[in-house]
Amino acid sequence: xxxxxxxxxxxxxxxxxxxxxxxxxxxxxxxxxxxxxxxxxxxxxxxxxxxxxxxxxxxxxxxxxxxxxxxxxxxxxxxxxxxxxxxxxxxxxxxxxxxxxxxxxxxxxxxxxxxxxxxxxxxxxxxxxxxxxxxxxxxxxxxxxxxxxxxxxxxxxxxxxxxxxxxxxxxxxxxxxxxxxxxxxxxxxxxxxxxxxxxxxxxxxxxxxxxxxxxxxxxxxxxxxxxxxxxxxxxxxxxxxxxxxxxxxxxxxxxxxxxxxxxxxxxxxxx
Amino acid sequence: xxxxxxxxxxxxxxxxxxxxxxxxxxxxxxxxxxxxxxxxxxxxxxxxxxxxxxxxxxxxxxxxxxxxxxxxxxxxxxxxxxxxxxxxxxxxxxxxxxxxxxxxxxxxxxxxxxxxxxxxxxxxxxxxxxxxxxxxxxxxxxxxxxxxxxxxxxxxxxxxxxxxxxxx
Numbered sequence: 001x002x003x004x005x006x007x008x009x010x011x012x013x014x015x016x017x018x019x020x021x022x023x024x025x026x027x028x029x030x031x032x033x034x035x036x037x038x039x040x041x042x043x044x045x046x047x048x049x050x051x052x053x054x055x056x057x058x059x060x061x062x063x064x065x066x067x068x069x070x071x072x073x074x075x076x077x078x079x080x081x082x083x084x085x086x087x088x089x090x091x092x093x094x095x096x097x098x099x100x101x102x103x104x105x106x107x108x109x110x111x112x113x114x115x116x117x118x119x120x121x122x123x124x125x126x127x128x129x130x131x132x133x134x135x136x137x138x139x140x141x142x143x144x145x146x147x148x149x150x151x152x153x154x155x156x157x158x159x160x161x162x163x164x165x166x167x168x169x170x171x172x173x174x175x176x177x178x179x180x181x182x183x184x185x186x187x188x189x190x191x192x193x194x195x196x197x198x199x200x201x202x203x204x205x206x207x208x209x210x211x212x213x214x215x216x217x218x219x220x221x222x223x224x225x226x227x228x229x230x231x232x233x234x235x236x237x238x239x240x241x242x243x244x245x246x247x248x249x250x251x252x253x254x255x256x257x258x259x260x261x262x263x264x265x266x267x268x269x270x271x
Numbered sequence: 272x273x274x275x276x277x278x279x280x281x282x283x284x285x286x287x288x289x290x291x292x293x294x295x296x297x298x299x300x301x302x303x304x305x306x307x308x309x310x311x312x313x314x315x316x317x318x319x320x321x322x323x324x325x326x327x328x329x330x331x332x333x334x335x336x337x338x339x340x341x342x343x344x345x346x347x348x349x350x351x352x353x354x355x356x357x358x359x360x361x362x363x364x365x366x367x368x369x370x371x372x373x374x375x376x377x378x379x380x381x382x383x384x385x386x387x388x389x390x391x392x393x394x395x396x397x398x399x400x401x402x403x404x405x406x407x408x409x410x411x412x413x414x415x416x417x418x419x420x421x422x423x424x425x426x427x428x429x430x431x432x433x434x435x436x437x438x439x
Contacts, residue, residue, distance in 0.1 A: 012322055013321040013322050013325060013354070014354070016322055016325050016326065017325050017350055017351075017353075017354040020325065020326070020329040020346070020350045021347055021350050021351065023329075023343070023346075024329070024332065024333070024336075024343030024344070024346035024347035024350060025343065025347055025401075026343065027333075027336070027342045027343025027346065028341075028342040028343040028344050028347065028401050028404075029342075030342065030343075031340075031341065031342025031343070032342070032404065041337070041340055042337060042338055042339070042340045044337070046337070047291075047337050047338050050288070050291070050292070050338075051291075051292075051338075054292045110338075112295065112339065112340070113298070114298045114301065114302040114303075114304060115339075115341065115402060116402060116403050116404075116405075117340075117341070117342075117402070119340035121340075155340065183403065183408070183411075184411075185301075186301070247298075
């Protein structure tokens with residue numbers, strides 16, 4: 001017994017090192033799997049608060065650009081509105097309880113794109129009834145999926161994250177695949193598992209597919225830069241250039257799919 | 272003694288904030304960021320015991336991880352360099368370290384560069400290996416380690432020169 005205690009005292013720095021190193025490894029591995037990093041994430045009151053106060057100063061520098069983006073989006077929506085006057089009467093309903101998707105605007109406090117697992121922190125959380133698995137988009141295209149929330153803040157798993165998987169399809173046809181990222185360029189993401197039969201061309205638009213309950217159908221993602229067959233020669237691997245500039249994101253919209261619960265419970269019955 | 276404690280507390284907070292709010296948004300050439308918060312570990316008083324250094328390094332790394340959403344990679348890297356710090360000190364400063372009479376401001380510039388460089392490169396290598404965690408991207412890991420490391424060393428040296436107290 002004496003010897004054991006002596007051993008512990010003699011090697012206490014090494015043992016402490018080993019313990020703390022294992023603890024950090026545990027946190028690291030936990031962060032590699034989706035939804036598991038409950039403790040170490042930037043959507044808590046301390047880091048969120050610091051980012052918030054810093055952002056209050058920083059946001060003034062981007063006002064011009066944000067205004068321009070807003071104007072462009074308004075422009076696009078207005079032209080849609082004026083050109084579809086006839087169909088508007090039938091489809092457009094002011095009753096928000098009938099809508100399948102509800103949107104919340106939020107501001108990005110922290111954005112990274114140089115790491116292999118990137119996350120954003122936004123200023124809406126549980127008290128704005130934001131939950132996990134809501135989609136996040138900008139006016140130009142998709143940004144990511146919410147994976148952690150605190151009271152005031154939420155963390156977004158960016159599409160520039162090696163754990164990110166988003167259902168996507170070609171705009172002209174309905175051939176769908178999975179969107180992922182190889183961690184190299186923040187402008188280019190990869191679309192895999194597009195079947196060989198798909199008539200794919202360089203410059204084709206890629207949009208979200210309607211298969212997931214997270215994103216609505218037809219949200220723009222990017223355009224095809226290049227494509228080649230994978231090793232099995234049955235599927236295409238497509239390089240997609242994003243419409244969204246992921247390095248410069250100010251305001252985002254959070255999409256809540258009101259029917260998500262219903263769809264999920266239906267799918268669970270099948271299993 | 273009290274003075275040293277306050278200095279180190281202030282240094283801890285300032286370095287974490289500077290790292291999280293400013294330096295991680297540099298993204299020079301798309302991916303090069305300096306990680307100067309390790310300056311806290313590098314400059315920590317040598318006379319203090321090893322257990323304290325390791326524990327504070329873990330806290331430091333974890334704070335940075337909280338801000339950067341990186342799981343525990345910074346904590347792991349920090350704990351490692353805190354543990355091997357005595358070895359690196361002995362290697363780079365030699366006999367002076369043995370006598371425990373070392374002051375960073377009075378050491379030779381060349382020795383200081385060696386010390387900083389070894390600490391920085393080991394830290395960055397562990398940091399990026401754990402972050403990328405993919406053996407097929409070993410070139411990317413080495414690439415990031417090299418360039419971010421050079422950036423970190425330059426900044427660390429500049430900061431130590433700028434903020435060093437004059438002993439005359």
